[in-house]
Amino acid sequence: AMAAERALAMATCTAPVNIAVIKYWGKRDTDLILPINSSLSVTLHQDQLKTTTTAAASRDFTEDRLWLNGKEEDVGHPRVQACLREVRRLARKRRGGGEDTAALSLSYKIHIASENNFPTAAGLASSAAGYACLVSALARLYGVEEELSEVARRGSGSACRSMFGGFVQWQRGERPDGTDSLALQVAPETHWPELRVLVLVVSGEKKPVGSTAGMQTSVETSPLLKHRAEVVVPERLAQMMRHIRERDFEGFGQLAMRDSNQFHATCLDTFPPIFYLTDLSRHIIALAHRYNAHHGHTKVAYTFDAGPNAVIFALADTVAEFVEVVRRSFPPATNGDQFVQGLPVGSATLSQELVAAVVTEPLPGAVQYILHTKPGPGPQLVDDPSQHLLGADGLP
Numbered sequence: 001a002m003a004a005e006r007a008l009a010m011a012t013c014t015a016p017v018n019i020a021v022i023k024y025w026g027k028r029d030t031d032l033i034l035p036i037n038s039s040l041s042v043t044l045h046q047d048q049l050k051t052t053t054t055a056a057a058s059r060d061f062t063e064d065r066l067w068l069n070g071k072e073e074d075v076g077h078p079r080v081q082a083c084l085r086e087v088r089r090l091a092r093k094r095r096g097g098g099e100d101t102a103a104l105s106l107s108y109k110i111h112i113a114s115e116n117n118f119p120t121a122a123g124l125a126s127s128a129a130g131y132a133c134l135v136s137a138l139a140r141l142y143g144v145e146e147e148l149s150e151v152a153r154r155g156s157g158s159a160c161r162s163m164f165g166g167f168v169q170w171q172r173g174e175r176p177d178g179t180d181s182l183a184l185q186v187a188p189e190t191h192w193p194e195l196r197v198l199v200l201v202v203s204g205e206k207k208p209v210g211s212t213a214g215m216q217t218s219v220e221t222s223p224l225l226k227h228r229a230e231v232v233v234p235e236r237l238a239q240m241m242r243h244i245r246e247r248d249f250e251g252f253g254q255l256a257m258r259d260s261n262q263f264h265a266t267c268l269d270t271f272p273p274i275f276y277l278t279d280l281s282r283h284i285i286a287l288a289h290r291y292n293a294h295h296g297h298t299k300v301a302y303t304f305d306a307g308p309n310a311v312i313f314a315l316a317d318t319v320a321e322f323v324e325v326v327r328r329s330f331p332p333a334t335n336g337d338q339f340v341q342g343l344p345v346g347s348a349t350l351s352q353e354l355v356a357a358v359v360t361e362p363l364p365g366a367v368q369y370i371l372h373t374k375p376g377p378g379p380q381l382v383d384d385p386s387q388h389l390l391g392a393d394g395l396p
Contacts (some may be wrong), residue, residue: 047377131155132162165377210309253301333365
């Protein structure tokens with residue numbers, strides 16, 4: 001009965017961003033967030049990109065409250081409420097309906113504080129990390145350990161994939177109630193130690209059309225999207241899982257680029273059309289193809305989500321040279337020393353042939369910075385009390 005006496009129960013977790021290599025676009029049920037196709041992603045390392053969330057419950061709290069990056073937000077958001085409701089339902093189920101006196105009272109109001117170590121809505125999948133983190137912290141607070149990817153899915157579809165590290169599949173599922181639409185780990189982050197990820201941040205702007213609205217317009221108007229979901233994705237998913245299992249970068253990279261291009265083609269096929277790629281995105285695509293052509297095989301692979309930032313996959317031995325190619329193609333305006341962030345990048349000398357074949361007209365200042373990272377683990381519990389985002393009073 002110790003827990004019952006505590007004035008304040010608190011739990012803090014961190015959760016990762018994930019980047020889809022077989023894209024999710026389109027829901028068949030907008031309320032339960034059930035997708036029209038399965039998808040597959042790579043979870044990125046939390047040393048570079050993560051959300052931290054603290055959830056606290058107390059009999060003294062008078063209302064549920066939520067702070068994002070230090071600013072109070074509306075806790076009544078339907079998706080936040082769906083996650084709260086689901087975790088509390090699992091807690092109730094776990095207790096067999098009876099109120100366990102040692103367990104945290106489910107009637108207590110809750111305070112939640114969440115922070116990203118990267119810009120929100122900059123096309124860096126902040127909602128995926130955010131909802132995965134929220135669900136992890138709530139589950140910890142209420143002592144729930146069930147299938148949590150299904151709960152995270154109710155916050156943001158892609159969030160279910162952030163519940164695992166490494167390489168993750170979100171299974172479309174068949175059931176109308178969504179109980180089989182969940183995430184599964186295809187391989188852990190240790191499976192492919194040489195794989196690296198470069199995020200080319202071209203803008204921290206909010207996207208022109210939010211993913212939620214955009215994908216439903218696509219479902220309603222794009223015949224290409226229907227063909228993609230029914231015919232193309234099932235085959236690609238099986239191929240991609242094989243490339244990952246075999247650590248076949250050539251196959252993995254080519255398929256990631258093709259799937260990204262098809263996703264953006266479905267956006268263009270949406271009516272009215274949606275443009276997430278910019279002229280700069282297209283410059284980066286062309287650069288990647290020139291670089292691969294020069295080397296005679298796939299050394300770098302791009303993928304773009306619903307925004308202009310490029311995510312580039314490469315093996316570790318390619319990173320230094322390609323970063324130098326990007327630096328020559330998009331010379332940093334002012335932040336030369338801050339241009340590459342994250343994991344260290346060695347220096348590289350470029351041959352004259354490579355420069356002549358690959359680097360065309362430089363566009364100064366077009367890429368704000370490059371973030372160097374790699375695949376990483378799923379959500380983590382933070383044990384150190386000094387890392388809590390809420391104080392003993394339950395406030396940030």
